[in-house]
Amino acid sequence: MERTPSATHLLLLAVIGWGCCLALGAGQLPEVDPATVKDLEELGAHYLPAGYTKANVSLADLQRLLRAKCEKANQALPAGSVNATALGTAIEQAGGQLMGCIGGLANVTEILDEIEKASPKGDLDVVFEKYCLRLPQAKACLRDFNAALQPCLTREERSHNALMQRIMDKLLEFVCYKNGDQIALFIAEQGPECLQASRDHIATCLNTTFSGYLPQVGQLSSENVADLLPELVLGPRQCVDLHDFEICTVRHLERCETITPSNIVESMFRYVRKESNCQPAIDRALQERRRAQALTAADPAVGGAASLAFVGRLLLLLAPLVARL
Ligand SMILES: *[C@@H]1O[C@H](CO)[C@@H](O)[C@H](O)[C@H]1NC(C)=O
Ligand SMILES: *[C@@H]1O[C@H](CO)[C@@H](O)[C@H](O)[C@H]1NC(C)=O
Ligand SMILES: *[C@@H]1O[C@H](CO)[C@@H](O)[C@H](O)[C@H]1NC(C)=O
Ligand SMILES: *[C@@H]1O[C@H](CO)[C@@H](O)[C@H](O)[C@H]1NC(C)=O
Secondary structure (H helix, E strand, O other): OOOOOHHHHHHHHHHHHOOHHHHHHHHHOOOHHHHHHHHHHHHHHHHOOOOOOOOOOHHHHHHHHHHHHHHHOOOOHHHHHHOOOHHHHHHHHHHHHHHHHHHHHHHHHEEEEEEHHHHHOOOOHHEEEEEHHHHHHHHHHHHHHHHHHHOOOOOHHHHHHHHHHHHHHHHHHHHHHHHHHHHHHHHHOOOHHHHOOOOOHHHHHHHHHHHHHOOOHHHOOOOOOOOOOOOOOOHHHHHHHHHHHHHHHHHOOOOOOOOOOHHHHHHHHHHHHOOOOHHHHHHHHHHHHHHHHHHHOHHHHHHHHHHHHHHHHHHHHHHHHHHOO
């Protein structure tokens, strides 16, 4: 089976859950595998908002961002009681360790090689079983990184953090469901090709839904950059945005040759959503939208009233004419 390595790279990186924002940082950390850096940069170039390139965002920018975030999270504490620079540095180091930790469990180059060799023989499941057995270690890597984040989270963010950690675990579990059956199926059914073919659309979905969450590149050096950073919470707004992103993405993936990739991605979203407390917020938003839509068009009662009003206004306009007759 012919496949483009970059598509599979994309898939693997995306599903392993390395956020796009790590892409910029990783490019500047010496201890990270250059192949991984290249993949992350490609991901970042494609999915980060316009202007977020390595050329525009320096390591110093990212460090300042982290420091500002750590400062802001601890602003209620007495001045001088926390060293935001040290906390930021700790996160940065933890990020490097996360990359190294995951890299030690799964070398992307090697996985691609193994996939390439296994797929003609129909042995993809063997490959994924091997890597899925390392799932507990991967979770531990994430947990260590998450621990370094804690001192720089606000009280509210911290209260959401356990949930986010659980969601991250769920995502990994989804990929490794039945020792990787799910992802083996995804690859066999041309999921990577489908993602690749849809990537501009997915980037648009991302941009439409989430562009408001990140500061513009030009604002990165502003004094109050911490105020421009998103809150790392999964509140009603984030839930609805995630749902919109899901609908947008799945709709595009449905156009691929087979429906399987779209189905798998959709069930991944569903699997993760079940773990969150998002459903009520999503239901409420959908209901409100339906109501708003009904008001503008579909509802016959409102529509009827609107046309009555229109006829009335028309009559008023015509009245002088009629009177003159
Ligand atoms: C990943 O594997 C390739 C090929 O075996 C190797 O050249 C590379 O150094 C490995 N990277 C890491 C980080 O181990
Ligand atoms: C970012 O870099 C690109 C070129 O990579 C440039 O065209 C753009 O103006 C830069 N944007 C900002 C805000 O610096
Ligand atoms: C904060 O920690 C850094 C090391 O990360 C150190 O260089 C700096 O002097 C510390 N600042 C204060 C005010 O303690
Ligand atoms: C992303 O969204 C922003 C704001 O909605 C818009 O200004 C920008 O042109 C979009 N960029 C792309 C590449 O679609």
